[in-house]
Amino acid sequence: MPTLETHRAIDAVWRIESARLIAGLTRMVHDVGLAEELAQDALVAALEQWPESGVPDNPGAWLMAIAKRRAIDQFRRRETLDRKVTEIGRDLETQELPTAEPDFDAIHSNISDDLLRLVFISCHPVLSTEARVALTLRLLGGLTTEEIARAFLTPEPTIAQRIVRAKKTLAQKKIPFEVPAASELGERLASVLEVVYLVFNEGYSATGGENWMRPALCEDAMRLGRMLAELVPKEPEAHGLIALMEIQASRSRARTAPDGTPVLLNDQDRSRWDQLLIRRGLAALERAAALEQPMGPYVLQAEIAACHGRARTPEDTDWPRIAALYARLVQLVPSPVIELNRAVALSMAFGPEAGLAIVDELTELPSLKSYHLLPSVRGDLLAKLGRRDEARQEFERAASLTRNERERALLMKRAAE
């Protein structure tokens, strides 16, 4: 097989296998940083050997066998760690060496647990949000440091540093490789969901740079979200999050005009919405509902997205339901941004005055002083009420506040209307 082709195959194998590999190794060596190094060593070995030998029949088991061998070498070199060598030795004896057949039984018995532990350690609250995001993409998403840096428009050394420090922090604080106890599971899961949604949002509405969307990040987040929903199938919020992402992503093709400018929800060509993703989102919401628990923030947001997803035309949108869902959401997550969304829903359901009353109250809040969507929404409501001059001022103000070039252009256009 030509080298380039093999390298592409290795990239693919890495994307499929790396999370399981690192998860399994972390359980054995009790150190996520070391586990990742060992996995990387195995990857280097594959890059050296597979162009000659071809991709083995069971590449995952091959990589694991190499990584384990490296682990033993390393521990033997550090003779002080005798105890761990014995542990791994025992572990090796009880595990089958790679055969041609993938051993799904072995995978089933413990890989899911290890993956879940890896999810929780990557999103551990001792780490900063930025560190959690980088570590999650690296360890669970199988992204390289370079890919993460490109996605977040951050210099590669910054991301590399962030990952190194995160691994060091986990080691220094002796964070155990475990699924949190039931009493703290809710809070810890919220931290995981937040990281995944943050990645999605960075792709869905890029906060900086020229492009309004970076689809690859959305895809990475959705893959993580789907994985997560299967790892914790009894957690309605995990289904809520993936439902929310699937339904939002269903609109990605319609959100941008051919020249790259953003198209707002009500102006979108709904024939371009991806019906497969909408169906998947609705199915995920059904799974959440079947668990018969009160709706959490992600389920509520997904229910709102579903109201749009179901509407064939903007006029078909069930705005009163959306306003009611926002009212429940703002009770769970008191936030002026959600209140602003509720104002929009109310204006759609009952007229611009109903929305403007809430928006005017929000303009007093210092926390929204530099939030571009507030003047943007206010401008829209004022325009609908025929108050053109006030509307123009608001659009101009919104344009001066946004960091996204495309969005700024759209707002300036509205100001000139």
Next chain:
Amino acid sequence: MRFMVMIKSDERADSGVMPTEEELTAMGRYNEELVKAGVMLAGEGLHPSAKGARVKFTDGKPTVIDGPFAEAKELIAGFWLLDVKSKEEAIEWVKRVPCTDGAEVNIEIRQVFEADDFGEAFTPELREQDAQLRLAEQNGS
């Protein structure tokens, strides 16, 4: 990117011989792996061609031909719709399909067109039609 992965039939399968329990279990596990990895968007197995039909257009006129059809090896027995990073990743997943009975099995991997791939030929009107169809399908079921 999305790939349609089609597993081809053979005389035995198309004559209506059901897979063994063992084969079904192995396939079930494989599908579970795909779902757990977050790459499977959809997937179904198909009845033998005896239960299907073909519609052939000659000079714009449709003729209906009932199954079964010859050349079982060219028929599709089932499909997956995968959402993966590259064609190579689709291939790696397909190499893991459990095909253990020793017979020859053919699986075809094809990239799915997105509306944007059609360029100008896919006019807004066509898109509209396409979506109405999909909406009708969604709400009808």
